[in-house]
Amino acid sequence: MSAQQLAAEERGPGLVARATGSRLLWPVLALVALLVLNTAVNPGFLSVEVRGDRLYGSLVDILKNGAPVLLVAVGMTLVIATRGIDLSVGAVVAIAGAVACTSVATAPDPSSPSAAVVGMSTALAVCVLLGLWNGFLVSVVGIQPIIATLVLMTAGRGIAMLITDAQIITVNNPTLNAVGAGFVLLLPVPILISVGVLVAVALLTRRTALGLFVESVGINPEASRLAGLRSRTILWTVYVFSALCAGVAGLMIAANVNAADANNAGLWIELDAILAVVIGGTSLAGGRYSLAGTLVGAMVIQTLTTTVYSIGVPPEVSLVFKAVVVILVFLAQSPQARGLLVRRRRRPAAAGSPRGGGRRAPGDGAGSSGGTGSTPVREDAPQEHQEVGRA
Amino acid sequence: MFKKTLASTVGAVLLLGMTACGSSDDAGGAAGGSTSGGGDDAITMGFAQVGAESGWRTANTASIQASAEEAGVELQFSDAQQKQANQIQALRSYIQQQVDVIAFSPVVETGWDTVLQEAKRAGIPVILTDRSIDSPDDTLYATFLGSDFVAEGEKAGEWLVEDSAGADQVNVVELQGTTGAAPAIDRKEGFESAIAGADNIEVVASQTGDFTRSGGRQVMEAFLQSQPDIDVVYAHNDDMGLGAIEAIEAAGMVPGEDIKIITVDAVKDGMQALADGKISFIVECNPLLGDQLMELADQVVAGEEVPKRVVVEETTFTQEEAAAALPDRQY
Numbered sequence: 001m002s003a004q005q006l007a008a009e010e011r012g013p014g015l016v017a018r019a020t021g022s023r024l025l026w027p028v029l030a031l032v033a034l035l036v037l038n039t040a041v042n043p044g045f046l047s048v049e050v051r052g053d054r055l056y057g058s059l060v061d062i063l064k065n066g067a068p069v070l071l072v073a074v075g076m077t078l079v080i081a082t083r084g085i086d087l088s089v090g091a092v093v094a095i096a097g098a099v100a101c102t103s104v105a106t107a108p109d110p111s112s113p114s115a116a117v118v119g120m121s122t123a124l125a126v127c128v129l130l131g132l133w134n135g136f137l138v139s140v141v142g143i144q145p146i147i148a149t150l151v152l153m154t155a156g157r158g159i160a161m162l163i164t165d166a167q168i169i170t171v172n173n174p175t176l177n178a179v180g181a182g183f184v185l186l187l188p189v190p191i192l193i194s195v196g197v198l199v200a201v202a203l204l205t206r207r208t209a210l211g212l213f214v215e216s217v218g219i220n221p222e223a224s225r226l227a228g229l230r231s232r233t234i235l236w237t238v239y240v241f242s243a244l245c246a247g248v249a250g251l252m253i254a255a256n257v258n259a260a261d262a263n264n265a266g267l268w269i270e271l272d273a274i275l276a277v278v279i280g281g282t283s284l285a286g287g288r289y290s291l292a293g294t295l296v297g298a299m300v301i302q303t304l305t306t307t308v309y310s311i312g313v314p315p316e317v318s319l320v321f322k323a324v325v326v327i328l329v330f331l332a333q334s335p336q337a338r339g340l341l342v343r344r345r346r347r348p349a350a351a352g353s354p355r356g357g358g359r360r361a362p363g364d365g366a367g368s369s370g371g372t373g374s375t376p377v378r379e380d381a382p383q384e385h386q387e388v389g390r391a
Numbered sequence: 392m393f394k395k396t397l398a399s400t401v402g403a404v405l406l407l408g409m410t411a412c413g414s415s416d417d418a419g420g421a422a423g424g425s426t427s428g429g430g431d432d433a434i435t436m437g438f439a440q441v442g443a444e445s446g447w448r449t450a451n452t453a454s455i456q457a458s459a460e461e462a463g464v465e466l467q468f469s470d471a472q473q474k475q476a477n478q479i480q481a482l483r484s485y486i487q488q489q490v491d492v493i494a495f496s497p498v499v500e501t502g503w504d505t506v507l508q509e510a511k512r513a514g515i516p517v518i519l520t521d522r523s524i525d526s527p528d529d530t531l532y533a534t535f536l537g538s539d540f541v542a543e544g545e546k547a548g549e550w551l552v553e554d555s556a557g558a559d560q561v562n563v564v565e566l567q568g569t570t571g572a573a574p575a576i577d578r579k580e581g582f583e584s585a586i587a588g589a590d591n592i593e594v595v596a597s598q599t600g601d602f603t604r605s606g607g608r609q610v611m612e613a614f615l616q617s618q619p620d621i622d623v624v625y626a627h628n629d630d631m632g633l634g635a636i637e638a639i640e641a642a643g644m645v646p647g648e649d650i651k652i653i654t655v656d657a658v659k660d661g662m663q664a665l666a667d668g669k670i671s672f673i674v675e676c677n678p679l680l681g682d683q684l685m686e687l688a689d690q691v692v693a694g695e696e697v698p699k700r701v702v703v704e705e706t707t708f709t710q711e712e713a714a715a716a717l718p719d720r721q722y
Contacts (some may be wrong), residue, residue: 042617051643058616065609157472166443166452168604168630170660181641257604257634263443263472264603308598309613315570315599 023281026332027296030325034303041311054183058306064181064256066302067190068093068249070295072269073276074198075245077294078205078238080277083218083286084138084145086239089246089273091156092130093266096250098163099123101260104171116175124247130156131243135236149239153270160262169260180255190252195295197245202291211289214238218286272301279329300329434692435465437485439495441522442473446658447628450722451496451521451678458681464688473569475499479506486513492688494518499571500525507531516691520684522573529699533691536684536701538676540574544581546674546707547625547653552589554651554672561622564614565597566607566635568627574676575599578627578655595621600631607634615642626654629661629673636669647671657708659720665713673708678722 038045038058048057072089079086100116100123107115130152137148182189205211216224217231225231249269254260278284279300280293304325308318331337436459443449452468459466467490471478475498485493486509493515497503503524510517511531519535555561565582568575579597586592596614600606607626614621615638624639626632632654639646646652646669654661657675664670680703690697708716 044619045616054641056642058613061609061612061616065612161443167449168446168660181637253605257608257637259604259633261603261605264601264605305609306613309610310617312596312598312617315567315597318599 023333024290024293024296026329027279027281027293027300029332030329031296031300031303034300034307034325038303038307038310045310050186053186054188055186058310060188062299062302062306063191064188065306066298067188067194068252068266069269069272069276069301070191070298071194071197071245071249071252072242072266073273073280073294073298074194074201074291075238075242076270076273077277077280077282077289077291078201078214079145079242080274080282080284081214081218081286081289082235082238083221084235084238085274085284086134086149086242086246087146087270088130088134088149088152088156089242089249090266090268090270091153091160092127092243092246093250093253093269094157094160094260094262095130095163096123096127096247097254097260097265098160098169098262099126100176100251101169101171101254102163104173104176105169110171111173113175116173119173119176120179120251123251124244127243127247127250128240131240132236134243135239138239139232139235157262160260160265164260164262166262171258171260173258176251176255177258178255180252180257190256193248193252197248198291198295205291215287215289218289273298275326276301279326279333281333433463433465434492434688435467435488435490436688437467437469437481437488437490437493437495439469439471439478439481439485439493441478441496441498442470446630446660446722447656447676447678450658451680453722454679454681455494455520455684456681458685461682462685462689464685471498473498475502479503482506482510486510486515489513490515491692492516492518494520494684494688496521497524497573499569500573500576501571504528504531518684518687518691520680521678525573534687534697534699534701536680536687536703538703538705540577540676541581541584543574543655543674543676543705544578544583545585546581547578547655547672548582548585550672550674550707551592551623551625551653552586555589555592555623558591558622561592562595562618562620563592563623563625564611564618564621565594566600566610566624566626566631567597568599568602568631570599572602574655575602575627582625594625600626600634602628602630604630604634604637607631608638609634611635611638612641615639621650624650624652626652628676629654629656629658629664629670632670633660633664636664657713659717659722662708662713662717662720665708665710666717668710671710673713675705675707677703677705 035046045058048055048059050056054060072093076086076089100119103119103122104110104115107118109115134149134152137143137151138145141148178189180190184192205214213224213229213234216227216229217234221231221235246266250266253265276297277294279297280290280295282289282293304322307313308321313321438455440452441448443452456466456468467485467488469481471481478495478498482493482495483506493510494517497519500523504526507517507526508531516533517531519532519537521537523535523537524532551561551563565579567579583594596618598610598614600610607630611624611634624632624635626635632652635652636646639650644650651671652669653672654670655674655676657673661670661673665673683701683703687697687701
């Protein structure tokens, strides 16, 4: 009860004040700017039409192709909120696709719904096991998360290659395909799944005290444990959940092209997911997290990719284009960098050499997102823990 | 404080990753070295493969492994997972192990001079397979065995010119391979030179799909939105073409009829799609170069003179030819 009140308080004042003060403002502006840029180059960009059983348009493609990153990022958000990180999700994506497609391809009737269900369930069961392994290393053995999940990151793709025998496994199963490329109620199935999971996690963690528990473990696991929280169970759970999300994302990616590609499926998706979480304003230092931010972050990343394709950025410079956009978003998000800019405008002479300032700014940005994200929560923390302890 | 921790952990991670790769290579090398020490006449070959990014590549790997076994060549095999750094590391470990000959398919064209100098100094001949390097010094390698990618692009372009003779305007979108990779650069160049004379053919958009199905599908989806009128897709490999088929079908169009697809490679899944009428034309890029490679390795190790460039024999397939060839296809 008291925890819920606190959660309500934490959500803070009115909507407008939150919107202007929020660090979400800048990623949302970036998203809007990208959409405007696309529309300027290609006026039909925002149009969406109904074709048969589905909506058709660039926005639909962005939602569909962004769904796997979003789903992985939702799992990653909770892991990061516990001051952890899960580098293994890309490998888990590859393993999930490999297990599902190999199972379907070797089934007696490879195109039957039952083969797909068996394949997908096996894949998700394997992913839960992988999550248990990560959680075990982090919460029981006490290995630093970045190292613990690195084990699976490097080994996992090898496991996937073993499963597929280093071949691309092509399957032709309508049920499996629907998970990655199907449409229900005119909308792509993948985004329905991802947003469904996002909403479920939001309800589960924000309507109950679970979210506070996760945050308090991220702020101080030992204090949380002394306050009566089962830190270990919570840590373990978030890693299993992250692996499960990655597994479902793996099914989407494999189903989208009807093939399991152990080498390329989910390659670097862990970095995209971490980027999505960070763009969304969640601090890597643990503690407070924002699921809405993660949603915006994932959409910014996918829109950026689609933009490169549709406005015709030459492949040679596309990575630079992406990097520039991401750096701009981070600079805009950082109060220090903005402050620096404003101060220099007022007193250009006193601001120091432009090169030094420019180089310092990104570092300051990273520091500030850590500072502003965690410091206020840290101040509340003892109080929260007392409340939780009493409740 | 946190930044410092992160930096040091990231450093540790990189280091760990490197030592992990290094140690696995070394372990393989130690085992290989001891066995090859026993029989002096057996050739030890270090082969650094690009990865297993496509069906073509896996067929290529299988061919090399099978031919090595047949020829009695001790094969040290490494998979670079499409990263140049991994491949350079593999080459260095082969140099340390003092293999008799090194063969590799460079991930990208440039940046090989230093490591190949090291091989040259160690007296180990290098054979490039499938992809070449871009270096002013052609003494760095003994020979280059591979397909002529420019000719492949030309064949694709020539077919299109012939096929679209008499048509008003043919809009082509191109799905490029990995940026900077030789096949991507050469297939683009060959195609462009072949269609240069045809005023009715125009490449309206060109993006990289990284030689993967997912990449091909995503890029094609974006093209279908941003380009109002697409007649032909030219994909630098079958897998991207297969991804494009998914995208075209999802847009409610019929691949092969509404939009024609030309690809390069002729792997089994691609040939199947060609026989089914979804792809219109495939230029073969033959991965079965294992036998030729072992033969060259023999000659190079024996100190015989070999031509600087050996081309793999290749053909093209139309839909009818694909249907006929499919039953006997090895890969």
